[in-house]
Amino acid sequence: MDTDVIVVGAGPTGLMLACELALAGVRTRIVERREAPQPDSRALTLHPRSVELMDQRGLADRFLALGRTVPGWHFAGLDTRLDFGALDSRHGYTLFLAQARTEALLEERARELGVEIHRGREVTGLRQDPDGVEVGVRGPDGPETVRASYAVGCDGGRSIVRQEAGIGFPGTDGTLTGVLGDFAVADPESLGRIRAEGALAVPLEGGLTRFVLIDPERMRTPADEPVTIEEFRESLIRICGSDCGVGRPRWLSRFGNATRLAERYRSGRVLLAGDAAHIHFPAAGQGLNTGLQDAMNLGWKLAAEIRGWAPPGLLDTYHEERHPVGAAVTENTEVQTLLAELVLVPSYRRPATALRRLFDELLGIEEVNRRLAGRVSALAVGYPAAGPDADPLVGTRMPDVPLSIAGSAASRVYELLHEGRFVLLNLAEEQGFDAGEGRADRVTAVTSSTTGHAGLDKVAEVLVRPDGHVAWATRTTAAAARRTERYGALAAWAGTP
Secondary structure, X not given: OXXXXXXXXXXXXHHHHHHXXXXXXXXXXXXXXXXXXXXXXXXXXXXXXXXXXXXXXXXXXXXXXXXXXXXXXXXXXXXXXXXXXXXXXXXXXXXXXXXHHHXXXXXXXXXXXXXXXXXXXXXXXXXXXXXXXXXXXXXXXEEEXXXXXXXXXXXXXXXXXXXXXXXXXXXXXXXXXXXXXXXXXXXXXXXXXXXXXXXXXXXXXXXXXXXXXXXXXXXXXXXXXXXXXHHHHHHHHHHHOOOOOOOOEEEEEEEEOOEEEOOOOEEOOEEEOHHHOEEOOOHHHOHHHHHHHHHHHXXXXXXXXXXXXXXXXXXXXXXXXXXXXXXXXXXXXXXXXXXXXXXXXXXXXXXXXXXXXXXXXXXXOHHHHHHHHHHHHOOOOOOOOOOOOOOOOOOOEOOOOEEEOOOOOOOEHHHHHOOOOEEEEEOOOOOOOOOXXXXXXXXXXXXXXXXXXXHHOOOXXXXXXXXXXXXXXXXOOOHHHHHHHHHHHHHHHHOOO
């Protein structure tokens, strides 16, 4: 093998996945069609769960140093904001950070971990056999074939990896488009007017201003039709009565509401993540975040398979867990898009306006706001438990509770996850606790007390997965019974000793 895993695409998803694989000691090579990182940023935000993932790997400070925190977020552009601060997280905010910055930070980390990143190389074909995958690549030195144990397509909505693997991509074609533009010159007096008309005008770093709008007279324009500055100015005038004084654009782009979800996220030795697996309208900024979370789920499972300790079926749980999340996100964005679109159609404007007012009122109800905030932030994402007798914690994200561990500098759960290993917490402070039942190479076992947390009431032990979700928990008081449960949980998730 030339490498263990070849990752196609050096966007946020591909870089995050490569970091996870390299952290686990897996040889990883990224191939990227572009010769240089993309300077323009379609996405601008990291939601709470994504910031938590960075925290779990000891990277949060790097991102927080370059971004700006925003306590609330929007749903379908409604006036009542989603309150991320009310959620159970140390990071109850959106981090406003340009995608280019996110990619640069992840690339920096990937290189620290020894990931090979090859730019200016386009994938031309893919073939898999029972022992590996061969990927055809065309680069500056001509065509070559790279052989790896696995290949992962992180190469966007038009993924060549998905096509070559024969994975279907059902869904709906685009019926609605919007445009965005980044400008170095804009009239600050006009920004309030365009915001009042439902368009977006936000300051970016470097003195740029981004405008995002849907023009009722241009919203059926095909997504692949280039945007001109003349079109953009005309749309601004129609929407707010002024071209907002915009000068020469730094970047113009059109985006649409085509919505598709891969039939499966795995086909043999080929897997998909990010936009290669799901595309949708960029409602509430969920696309990049969902891709990062795909990568976090897949990385440790694929590494376990390559290193030879994965329990049977572990890699298949990637599709089983993340495909329903992709389905939920695509459905969620379709709802938000419809709420935004209907008010732009003259025949629906009056009832659509009333519908939006109703949703605004509902978002004012604390429980409704909390539920939608949990979905958009991904803090509410949980995975199905293995059986009906599982503890309610199983499958949920582990809260970052404070700990008191003798002889350890770690003071909370997420600090124990920096190495990408399982964490086995002995909260019952049982004496003679076996450190991972012979799995010290992949399980960090600690004995700790913790302050009260509603979800951990009477919990004696917790096995936390490398991606921060709970694999097993028990409230059993008898030490012998707990040991039996623990043995089964470790075998099911962390393989044989």
